[in-house]
Amino acid sequence: MYDMDTRKRALALVTQGRSLNSVSKETGISRAAIRSWLVRIEPLMNTGLPCPRCRDAPGPPEEPAAYAYLLGLYLSDGCISPNRKGVYILRIACADAWPGLIDACEAAILSARPDNSVCRVQAQGHVSVGCSSKHWPCLFPQHGPGKKHERTIALEPWQQEIVGAHPWGVHPGPHPLRRLSHHQLDHPSRGR
Numbered sequence: 001m002y003d004m005d006t007r008k009r010a011l012a013l014v015t016q017g018r019s020l021n022s023v024s025k026e027t028g029i030s031r032a033a034i035r036s037w038l039v040r041i042e043p044l045m046n047t048g049l050p051c052p053r054c055r056d057a058p059g060p061p062e063e064p065a066a067y068a069y070l071l072g073l074y075l076s077d078g079c080i081s082p083n084r085k086g087v088y089i090l091r092i093a094c095a096d097a098w099p100g101l102i103d104a105c106e107a108a109i110l111s112a113r114p115d116n117s118v119c120r121v122q123a124q125g126h127v128s129v130g131c132s133s134k135h136w137p138c139l140f141p142q143h144g145p146g147k148k149h150e151r152t153i154a155l156e157p158w159q160q161e162i163v164g165a166h167p168w169g170v171h172p173g174p175h176p177l178r179r180l181s182h183h184q185l186d187h188p189s190r191g192r
């Protein structure tokens, strides 16, 4: 997580009239993060607090359209792997060939966990966009042992509701979920 000094320094550059792009290049901070600080600069300091899914009364993620988009990215090109101390890393492989995907992916991750930092790692033909959180398995209960494409993926009823209301999205490009075959994306009534 970026400290307040860093946040203020980046915003000061923006208020001087600099573009998000140039501030991002100079500071190494993503445009999505700087944009989110324009809305709210203070971190929520809620890293120990539950996510909407693990509260006493579970609810949907706060930004359902962005969540629907991130769910599609996770199911098609993402993975969740356990790290230390109950923290999981979500990684989404964003193909270089799809302009805007990396930024859209980062914005969607930040909408789900606004106070976590997102990192980008360049790999062959794609950028791996990653973020650590204890709550990825709550937000993506499809996480489990084995490779995603080798097992049946069933959406939970609350996820189906979101996807029904926001059919995959916030990004104008073709949605990666369309690449999944029907047997991979199964109906929950047929078991998990």
Ligand SMILES: [Zn+2]
Binding pocket: 050, 051, 052, 053, 054, 055, 134, 135, 138, 139
């Ligand atoms: Zn949670």
